[in-house]
Amino acid sequence: MLQRQLLSPPACGNNMNMRDLIRLRLAMLTALLMGGFHPFLSSSLQVVADEPSEAVLWAQRLNEAFVEVADRVAPSVVVIEVAHPVVSAADSLDLQNHPNLENLPEDLRRQMEEFFKQQQPEGGSEPSPSPEDTERPEDRFDGKGSGMILDKEGHILTNYHVIEAASRIRVRLQNGKIFQAHVRGYDSQSDVAIIQLIEAPAEILTPIALGDSDKARVGEFAIAIGAPFELEYSVTYGHISAKGRSAVTLSRNLDHDFIQTDADINPGNSGGPLVNIQGEVIGVNTMIRGLNTGIGFAIPINMAMEIGNQLIETGTFKRALLGIGIQSLSENYLLNQMLESVSQGVVVSSIQVGSAAADSLLQPGDIIIAVAGHPVATSQQLKNQVRSQTIGQPVILDVVRHQERLQVEISPKEWVRPEVATITANETRPVVHRPLGLKLRKADETGAKQFGVSIAEGLMIWEIEDGSLAERMAGNTLEPGIIITAVNYQPVRETFDFARIYREADLSRGMMIQYLDGQGNRGFVILSDQDL
Structure with missing residues (x-):
């Protein structure tokens, strides 16, 4: 040897x-x-692993903390799917003449121009409509975002832009259950909205724990949970990069500041929570500054709930307005040099005709240093203090005018909300008569998770009505989760395919439905009303 x-x-x-x-x-x-x-x-040369160092133990504890936060928060996070009215081909082509197209970033504008070019028919003539074109559905689920459960009554906090112009809204919980939702209220100025689940049992709802965004500190861990790029319940983490960020968007409507974070936020995260290491929500993920930049912004939860609570209670948010142009004193170098009696405050740069300020003793050039006893040093702090003042009720402004300190009484007026895209999700819809008794939806991941089946092209059965033709003739064969792949030998991909074939069919002779069940078995059934 x-x-x-x-x-x-x-x-x-x-x-x-x-x-x-x-x-x-x-x-x-x-x-x-x-x-x-x-x-x-x-026996003498066996290798014995060293005990982990204190640093490794701390890293393991931190790792476990992130896992615990994700486990605790995820049941409170929901995926929101939004339907919008379908735009006809002619309408979509007309968008290429939209005046704002030139304002898009160059790379995005080129993509849009290429898209429009691809939509143009060859030879420049309009294509004649096919039979399928006349059977387009009224709306289509084409938007997705995130949200968080606030209470056992099913109120969901999200962004307004997630549900903007919605014709229908459905919400999926972490356990896979899906509920319809209606809009309780929204405030486009702050990009905050409240929707409410319809007939959701209280026992399956897990409200999220609310934190205090005022106490959040720069440098603290920040964890984002949502559905970026349709990758649902994705967890990313980073830090609070800054607080009090304003003017972070080209939109001049938003009147609040933001929490900045380097936790990855992407399309689909909107409306989802930004939480601290205790699993308490401190912000509503809202926007990013470019992809893969590590710069994301969240609405502070204190402000979001200030608006959200009023939306839950009344369905609307009434915002107080003084009607003045403002600028932080620190941003006006010349005026700052002229004044010796004050170093911080908000300059009244202009007063609008017919406004609350015009009816008061306030003057251009005044320096506002407090609102109702609360000191203000920046324009954003002034906005935050004025926003929730009672409409029509006098409020005292502490003002510095030249070398004099005085108090000015002013009665805020209501801010007039600008026109926004119509939301029709709350409108009562006529009950759709389903002659065969089949409630169908295009097969997708949602249905696959709901019924525990694999995805295939076709229409998934979500419900079979009691006493219907399908229930009476194929109740032992067809069931929710089965995917219909063809009808009368014609493939079906959309619900309007099925509707078209049904109208052309003669039920007295029978209609063949080919299907794929959850085990992958293929078969067919024939539905006929000749004996009915």
Whole structure:
């Protein structure tokens, strides 16, 4: 054996010199590395792992903390799917003449122009409509965002832009259950909206824990949960990069500041929570500044709930307005140099005709240093203090005018909300008569998760009405989760495909439905009313 030869005395006899000893030890080491353990060495050369250092233990605890936060918060996060009215081909082509197209970033504008070019028919003539074109659905689920459960009554906090112009809204919980939702109220100025689940049992709802965004500190961990790029319940983490960020968007409507974070926020995260290491929500993820930049923004939860609570209670948010142009004193270098009596405050740069300020003793050039006793040093702080003042009720402004300090009484007026896209999700819809008794939807991941089946092209059965033709004739074969792949030998991909074929069919002769069940088995059934 190689081991025994290596462990035997060398051929030179018993007088082993240092060179022979070194050779022997090298040979023994080589044998050990190659797996050749000698019996008397096996017990003495076992490798024992070192105890983890204190630094490693702290890292393990931090790792466990992130896992616990994700487990605690995820049941309170929902995926919001939004339907919008379908735009006809002619309408979509007309968008290429939209005046705002030139204002898009160059790369996005080129993509849009290429899209419009691809939509143009060859030869420049309008294509004649096919039978399928006349059967387009009224709306289509084409938008997705996130939200968070606020209470057992099913109120969901999200962004206004997530549900903007919605014709229908459905919400999926982490457990896969899906509920319809209606809009309780929204405030486009702050990009905050409240929707409410319809007939959702209270026992399956897990309200999110509310934190205090005022107490959040720059540098703290921040964790975002949502559905970016349709990758639902994705968890990313980073830090609070800054607080009090304003003017972060080209829109001049938003009147609040933001929490900045480097936790990855992407399309689909909108409306989802930004939470601290305790699992408390401190912000509503709202926007990003370019993809993969590490710059995201969240609405502070304190402000979001200030608006959200009023939306839950009354369905609307009444915003107080003074009617003045403002600028932080620190931003006006010349005026700052002229004044010795004050170093911080908000400059009244203009007063609008017919406004609350015009009816008061306030003057351009005044420096507002407090609102109702609350000090203000920046324009954003002034907006935050004025926003929730009672409409028509006098409020006292502490003002510096030249070297004089005085108090001005002013009665805020109501801010007039600008016109926005109509939301029709709350409108009562006529009950759709389904002659066959099948409630169908295009097969997708949502249905696959709901019924525990694989995805295939076709229409998934979501419900079979009691007493319907489908229930009476194929109740033992068809069931929710089955995917209809063809009807009368014609493939079906959209619900309007099925509707068209049904109208053309003669039920007295029968209609063949080919299907794929949850186990992957294929089959068919024939529905006929000839005996009815």
